[in-house]
Amino acid sequence: MDEVSVLTGEPKPYPSNLWTQALSPRTFPSGRVDVWRVRLDQSERIESAPDDRPTPTPSATVLSPDELARARRFHFEEDRSRFSRCRSALRSLLAEYLSIPAAEVRFEYQPNGKPQLATVQNQRALEFNVSHSGDLALIAVSSERRLGVDxxxxxxxxxxxxxxxxxxxxxxxxxxxxxxxxxxxxxxxxxxxxxxxxxxxxxxxxxxxxxxxxxxxxxxxxxxxxxxxxxxxxxxxxxxxxxxxxxxxxxxxxxxxxxxxxxxxxxxxx
Ligand SMILES: CC(C)(COP(=O)(O)OP(=O)(O)OC[C@H]1O[C@@H](n2cnc3c(N)ncnc32)[C@H](O)[C@@H]1OP(=O)(O)O)[C@@H](O)C(=O)NCCC(=O)NCCS
CATH class of the missing domain: 3.90.470.20 (4'-phosphopantetheinyl transferase domain)
Structure with a gap:
């Protein structure tokens, strides 16, 4: 059911009130923004996905040496696992948009730490941003325009x-x-x-x-x-x-x- 405003009783001005289940982007995000909600816990939904669809279990094997080193620096296993899951989900999604293997996605970092795709891989100006809190992450992806998510x-x-x-x-x-x-x-x-x-x-x-x-x-x-x-x-x-x-x-x-x-x-x- 749509959420309604406590002020007006009208549906809230969300772009959509639903998170549609999807495994991969259909097309390159020209003229639209895709916001992906990713569970970072060992969710039952990951384990119990129907047999007829591939399970998007993030895999640490796609991480780069510097990402693996960063993961190892977390004191708690839970934080290590959340970081790895978030990064591998990010790699998997960007790889789909770019039609390259996830392990080949390369990041560069802006002066204040914002990750972006390596210029050499980014002829179509894909833009993304990531946020995580608790057991969830959001990954927003578009093209041509700067964007941020929290x-x-x-x-x-x-x-x-x-x-x-x-x-x-x-x-x-x-x-x-x-x-x-x-x-x-x-x-x-x-x-x-x-x-x-x-x-x-x-x-x-x-x-x-x-x-x-x-x-x-x-x-x-x-x-x-x-x-x-x-x-x-x-x-x-x-x-x-x-x-x-x-x-x-x-x-x-x-x-x-x-x-x-x-x-x-x-x-x-x-
Ligand atoms: C990274 C930063 C931009 C956000 O940190 P945060 O709120 O703790 O974390 P989020 O989960 O929303 O975002 C983290 C992700 O943003 C991305 N990121 C890192 N630096 C960034 C930057 N300068 N700009 C945009 N995105 C950035 C990374 O993908 C990072 O994920 P990673 O740690 O897995 O690599 C932090 O430097 C910052 O500015 N924090 C300000 C927090 C604050 O005091 N806010 C006041 C209330 S508005």
């Missing part, structure tokens, strides 16, 4: 006041404070994921001061960048979207776009 596992006991004080702009803090108590946690995560998705789209990480831009904070409000350095027009170069609800999580996507935005397809990979 997923956060919701903690009901999060100290919204202290974190907003530290990370949100004055305008966002005021928006949060004006809300009824029961909306504070959803609004906090709406604001956080929208903000983080934008930061990740730019690739700037924490070098972009978090107080220097504002997004809409109400969880049911249209996601938007309201201003960047006090300039409302600057925010219009970006499209923000909340992604379909996943119980216990909140997620958002940011896409470089100053005109009509391309369709967003939400797909469950495993």
């Amino acid at each position: 997923i956060e596992k919701i903690r009901a006991d999060v100290d919204t006041v202290a974190l907003a004080e530290r990370f949100f702009s004055r305008r966002e803090r005021a928006g949060l404070q004006a809300l009824a108590d029961h909306l504070r946690v959803p609004a906090f995560y709406a604001c956080w994921t929208r903000k983080e998705a934008f930061l990740k789209a730019t690739g700037s990480g924490l070098s972009f001061p978090l107080a220097d831009f504002s997004v809409t904070t109400h969880p049911d409000q249209e996601p938007e960048i309201e201003e960047i350095n006090g300039q409302p027009e600057a925010g219009k170069k970006w499209y923000l979207a909340d992604l379909p609800a996943i119980a216990g999580y909140r997620a958002a996507l940011a896409l470089e776009s100053d005109g009509p935005h391309p369709p967003i397809e939400a797909r469950a990979w495993n």
Whole structure:
């Protein structure tokens, strides 16, 4: 059933309210954004996939030596496994888009750490971004436009006041404070994921001061960048979207776009 807004009773402005099960991309993502939801736990669904379809079990054998070394540096086995699963899922998906083997996908890193495809492999300007939290990862893929994605596992006991004080702009803090108590946690995560998705789209990480831009904070409000350095027009170069609800999580996507935005397809990979 569609989720409805607590304000208007209308369906929420998600690009789609469903995560469609899919094993691989149908076509190169020109003129659309694919957002893949990947389970990083040893999910029953991975083990119990119907016999007639291949099981997308991520395999660490596709990882590069530097990725394997990074995996080995995690102290806990659980973190090692989540990292490996996320990277191998990313490799498998990108390999499908590029029609090459997963082990041959090569990454380069921007100055603040954002991974991108090696230029030599990327004639068609494929863009992607990854986020993980808890047992889930999201992998957003498109072409030609910068994009960023963020997923956060919701903690009901999060100290919204202290974190907003530290990370949100004055305008966002005021928006949060004006809300009824029961909306504070959803609004906090709406604001956080929208903000983080934008930061990740730019690739700037924490070098972009978090107080220097504002997004809409109400969880049911249209996601938007309201201003960047006090300039409302600057925010219009970006499209923000909340992604379909996943119980216990909140997620958002940011896409470089100053005109009509391309369709967003939400797909469950495993
Ligand atoms: C990496 C960063 C951009 C996001 O970190 P995060 O929120 O902990 O993690 P996410 O799961 O959403 O994203 C991690 C993935 O983003 C990608 N990534 C790394 N650096 C990135 C960058 N500069 N820009 C965009 N994506 C980046 C990588 O694929 C990484 O996955 P990997 O660790 O498996 O390689 C981090 O440098 C950052 O800026 N954190 C800011 C957190 C914060 O204080 N936010 C305040 C509230 S808005």
